[in-house]
Amino acid sequence: MNMEFPDLNTPVAHSASWSCPSNIALVKYWGKKPEGIQWPANASISWSLGDLRARTRLVLLESQSAESSLECYLSGERKPSFEPKIRDFLARVSADGSCPESLRASLVSGAWRIDSSNNFPHGTGIASSAAGFGALALCLVDIAVAMGSDVSNPMELASRWARLGSGSACRSVYADPAIWGLHPAVAASSDDFAVPFHARIHPDLAEWKDYVLIVDAGEKSVSSTQGHALLKANPYAEARYAQAQEHLGDLLTAMQNGEVSRFMDIVESEALQLHAMMMASTPSFILMRPGTLAIIEKIRAYREQSGASVCFTLDAGANVHLLFASVDENRVVNNLLPSLLPHCQDNQYLCSNLNSGPEPLNHE
Numbered sequence: 414m415n416m417e418f419p420d421l422n423t424p425v426a427h428s429a430s431w432s433c434p435s436n437i438a439l440v441k442y443w444g445k446k447p448e449g450i451q452w453p454a455n456a457s458i459s460w461s462l463g464d465l466r467a468r469t470r471l472v473l474l475e476s477q478s479a480e481s482s483l484e485c486y487l488s489g490e491r492k493p494s495f496e497p498k499i500r501d502f503l504a505r506v507s508a509d510g511s512c513p514e515s516l517r518a519s520l521v522s523g524a525w526r527i528d529s530s531n532n533f534p535h536g537t538g539i540a541s542s543a544a545g546f547g548a549l550a551l552c553l554v555d556i557a558v559a560m561g562s563d564v565s566n567p568m569e570l571a572s573r574w575a576r577l578g579s580g581s582a583c584r585s586v587y588a589d590p591a592i593w594g595l596h597p598a599v600a601a602s603s604d605d606f607a608v609p610f611h612a613r614i615h616p617d618l619a620e621w622k623d624y625v626l627i628v629d630a631g632e633k634s635v636s637s638t639q640g641h642a643l644l645k646a647n648p649y650a651e652a653r654y655a656q657a658q659e660h661l662g663d664l665l666t667a668m669q670n671g672e673v674s675r676f677m678d679i680v681e682s683e684a685l686q687l688h689a690m691m692m693a694s695t696p697s698f699i700l701m702r703p704g705t706l707a708i709i710e711k712i713r714a715y716r717e718q719s720g721a722s723v724c725f726t727l728d729a730g731a732n733v734h735l736l737f738a739s740v741d742e743n744r745v746v747n748n749l750l751p752s753l754l755p756h757c758q759d760n761q762y763l764c765s766n767l768n769s770g771p772e773p774l775n776h777e
């Protein structure tokens with residue numbers, strides 16, 4: 414028995430459990446196409462935040478009722494506030510052409526229970542939706558297979574379904590860097606799901622780490638979904654989408670050739686453009702805090718002076734992701750990090766590797 418998830422005293426028809434990492438985008442998804450469900454306006458690429466994970470068990474209970482039902486628990490506590498979004502997600506999966514008939518019938522009328530927990534503390538401003546929907550989609554694929562469906566590419570299907578929950582979640586199902594959205598340089602690319610970047614990455618860019626500096630542990634002032642919607646009326650949107658497409662092509666080249674400076678320039682430019690788009694929207698949002706800017710300036714000054722491979726990226730919030738080559742970890746931790754921590758709320762930061770993927774959990 415696995416102590417992680419509570420015992421259930423109701424008979425279980427199917428059950429699956431996965432651990433799935435969050436991810437950090439290097440080229441950002443910010444803006445959706447007007448058609449499709451969560452089709453991105455431009456292609457994006459992310460690294461897997463292998464140490465920041467959701468652990469999720471999805472259970473289909475044996476039920477006599479013809480009505481569907483759903484209960485969601487986070488760290489053992491019932492979370493009714495999560496249920497509408499997850500209900501919408503399950504409805505989207507059931508309506509998608511890729512959903513096998515047996516699973517569709519259970520999604521429409523079954524009794525479902527979800528137990529999830531994150532291995533990073535709540536209240537650190539870290540969005541858990543990518544890891545959470547990634548894990549949930551992986552569980553759904555397992556259950557579809559257990560029901561007898563023939564799934565030729567389970568990770569691709571999980572990525573497609575995760576996208577229906579939260580766009581960026583589709584990039585969480587791979588250990589390799591994940592590319593999502595149509596791009597001429599990536600033959601297999603798709604708006605429907607992410608694909609792993611299998612090309613040989615230059616050793617100078619293959620082993621990096623991320624320290625997430627918690628500048629503001631509070632809730633985001635604007636949700637990603639609202640943020641994406643603001644692009645519709647943003648006069649710079651088309652130029653931004655074109656720039657992201659160009660950045661992605663250049664970033665892939667830099668990763669294969671080991672052009673570390675070019676890589677860092679693109680990654681930082683992407684972060685600043687994401688924030689610039691929010692500042693240039695109506696209404697406008699300034700998501701950085703004074704500590705965010707102070708950290709950015711110190712990272713740039715340290716890089717200039719030391720020559721270390723270190724740069725930053727940002728999410729749609731105030732926290733800073735400090736990205737650096739593993740070979741530079743000692744000097745970054747000893748010489749740069751202490752000067753950044755005073756800008757963090759309660760000196761908080763989280764460390765993650767950038768190259769481990771989802772894992773199935775045994776629960777019987």
Ligand code: DP6
Nearest residue numbers: 438441442457579580581637638729
């Ligand atoms: C800034 O995936 O959270 O993290 O598709 O509406 O759920 P929805 O949005 P979401 O947006 C993520 C935006 C971002 C950039 C990125 O991860 O590419």
